[in-house]
Amino acid sequence: MIDIHSHFFPCISAATAEAANPGRAPWLRIDDDGEIGQIMVGDKPFRPVYRSLWDPQFRLQEMDQHGIDIQVNCATPIMFGYAWDAQLAADWAARMNEEALAFAAADPRRLKVLSQVPLQDVKLACAEASRAQKAGCIGVQIGNHAGDRDLDHPDMVDFLIHCANEGIPVFVHPWDMMGGKERMRQWMLPWLVAMPAETQLGMLSLILSGALERIPESLKICFAHGGGSFAYTLGRVDNAWRHRDIVRQDCPRPPSEYARRLYVDSAVFDEGALKLLVDVMGVGHVMLGSDQPFPLGEQEVGALVRGAGFLSAPQRDRILGANAVEFFGL
Numbered sequence: 503m504i505d506i507h508s509h510f511f512p513c514i515s516a517a518t519a520e521a522a523n524p525g526r527a528p529w530l531r532i533d534d535d536g537e538i539g540q541i542m543v544g545d546k547p548f549r550p551v552y553r554s555l556w557d558p559q560f561r562l563q564e565m566d567q568h569g570i571d572i573q574v575n576c577a578t579p580i581m582f583g584y585a586w587d588a589q590l591a592a593d594w595a596a597r598m599n600e601e602a603l604a605f606a607a608a609d610p611r612r613l614k615v616l617s618q619v620p621l622q623d624v625k626l627a628c629a630e631a632s633r634a635q636k637a638g639c640i641g642v643q644i645g646n647h648a649g650d651r652d653l654d655h656p657d658m659v660d661f662l663i664h665c666a667n668e669g670i671p672v673f674v675h676p677w678d679m680m681g682g683k684e685r686m687r688q689w690m691l692p693w694l695v696a697m698p699a700e701t702q703l704g705m706l707s708l709i710l711s712g713a714l715e716r717i718p719e720s721l722k723i724c725f726a727h728g729g730g731s732f733a734y735t736l737g738r739v740d741n742a743w744r745h746r747d748i749v750r751q752d753c754p755r756p757p758s759e760y761a762r763r764l765y766v767d768s769a770v771f772d773e774g775a776l777k778l779l780v781d782v783m784g785v786g787h788v789m790l791g792s793d794q795p796f797p798l799g800e801q802e803v804g805a806l807v808r809g810a811g812f813l814s815a816p817q818r819d820r821i822l823g824a825n826a827v828e829f830f831g832l
């Protein structure tokens with residue numbers, strides 16, 4: 503079993519964060535027992551976490567419990583630094599990527615890592631993606647936007663073309679959610695409502711802008727959380743494309759035709775949703791993703807896919823591992 507969506511956060515001290523970017527670089531406060539901790543930004547708690555996030559030996563034990571052979575880890579999105587000065591963020595990204603490789607070094611056959619890049623600067627982002635790939639990362643994780651720039655922005659498209667040309671697989675994670683400050687203050691609504699919308703926005707930005715017409719077909723690009731709202735609302739998008747010229751103007755083909763260019767993980771937590779996802783994306787374009795070790799992840803990794811009655815055994819094997827082998831070239 504290969505899990506392509508899990509997160510790590512390195513043991514960054516308050517002093518290290520303060521030296522990197524005062525008040526803005528995140529760090530990790532670990533409680534005295536070493537079992538739980540808190541991601542911090544400045545002196546503000548961001549998220550309670552536990553040992554699996556930073557301790558690769560502990561993670562490997564958890565993988566054994568879940569029957570996970572290989573796990574692909576990426577930065578916790580608060581590590582991105584997209585709003586920082588670009589050079590500062592580039593130095594930080596390089597440092598975080600070395601931390602990621604150090605995490606994987608506990609067992610390089612089973613722990614794989616994606617790089618992070620300073621996405622606010624396309625030249626620096628391309629350079630770091632290539633450097634980190636040569637250093638041992640198996641792909642790059644990006645947020646679905648950097649400030650006001652979505653994936654259709656010319657710089658973002660240039661970055662994706664670079665990744666296609668260099669054979670660097672891309673994993674897109676939603677972050678910095680819309681509407682979070684005022685209208686979605688409670689009940690984790692930014693994660694439940696805005697996050698799926700951010701992911702869908704990323705996918706539709708690529709499709710409706712015609713960017714996928716310019717990006718080589720060799721690009722391997724996967725979206726987190728089953729593509730968020732994408733699959734469920736694709737019929738609405740196709741209908742809009744057929745009946746409104748402003749939806750068609752940059753997108754020469756029906757939006758659903760582009761779904762075969764995109765990949766998603768399986769983190770949808772519902773068999774009906776997984777069936778729709780497989781129907782829309784194709785069984786070869788869905789990969790097991792747990793979103794461990796966070797509470798919103800699949801708590802028994804692989805249970806949804808293993809228990810999905812509509813999948814044949816070969817289809818199940820594809821989602822649980824074979825698709826990831828092809829996608830990442832493992």
Ligand SMILES: [Zn+2]
Pocket residue numbers: 507509675726793
């Ligand atoms: Zn995640």
